[in-house]
Amino acid sequence: MKAVVFAGPSICGMEKGDLAEVDLRPPAACGDILRACRDGVSRIGIVDGVFESCPSVWHKEILFALALGVEVSGAASMGALRAAECHRFGMQGVGVIFEQYLSGQRIADADVAVLHAPPELAYRPLTVALVDVEATIAQLSGLKLLVASQAPALLAAARVLHFKERTWSRILDVAGFDQRATEMLARNLQSHTVSQKTLDAKELIKRLGMAGTAPHAITAAQLNRTIYLDTLQATIAAPAPVGGLGK
Structure with missing residues (x-):
């Protein structure tokens, strides 16, 4: 069995x-x-x-x-x-x-x-878990895709959000980066998101x-x-x- x-x-x-x-x-x-x-x-x-x-x-x-x-x-x-x-x-x-x-x-x-x-939609995640946010930030940092101040700002933004509201879009909004940095991070997240x-x-x-x-x-x-x-x-x-x- x-x-x-x-x-x-x-x-x-x-x-x-x-x-x-x-x-x-x-x-x-x-x-x-x-x-x-x-x-x-x-x-x-x-x-x-x-x-x-x-x-x-x-x-x-x-x-x-x-x-x-x-x-x-x-x-x-x-x-x-x-x-x-x-x-x-x-x-x-x-x-x-x-x-x-x-x-x-x-x-x-x-x-x-x-x-x-x-279940009809295969339980697709609609928000991101904090453990996966942390794993992704570690990945981006390891690839030198974050400046020194961005990692703690992203982590702080993720932690302040309730798990039902925690999406990468909301995290970037709460982090308060300028438009150029936000757009660059959004592009990098499309390729380097990690789900631990x-x-x-x-x-x-x-x-x-x-x-x-x-x-x-x-x-x-x-x-x-x-x-x-x-x-x-x-x-x-x-x-x-x-x-x-x-x-």
Whole structure:
């Protein structure tokens, strides 16, 4: 059985061939990991997850999967957050963003958040995550395409914007450069934008295609079951309603 990967905006634009070896599912929401376990999945990768439109994937359901012996890995976005939070219980983290959260170098959940399109439009990102802004600024600086004052000005502009408003156009507006500098930066951004989220997601998916199972630090006997977990499991196990009218 293929590994299951929950992803959306972080993999937008990836080649289909890069995703051929995994069972791709929408961004993870509360209950999705339990559903994957009911399907008999042995390897799960979390890249993206919901957090505002409906409840986020629970830590407890990740621990439940680990206690069953399921290999759970995370990267890039919600996956990096959960991997850093559940790392000592056996969840595996992949990529630069995960390492930043695990080390404490990065602490804000909002650093990976984006506004994105619906599934019909392949979850295309409509704004840019702060982690990707930082990666792009580093790329432009390394290529000597920024003068000394521009990098901190771009970063400050990106940080002051809410993730639902953070686009490169708005960042350039807030940074307040003159017209010539703004136009030059806009041209350079077309060719040198970096998505660290996508790079980390690719690394996770590549690893899931390799053999080998990561060790788990929690067993079924050690899992502290709660009424909330039991209720969520019962809800997922219940058959979907058939027929009738609703709203």
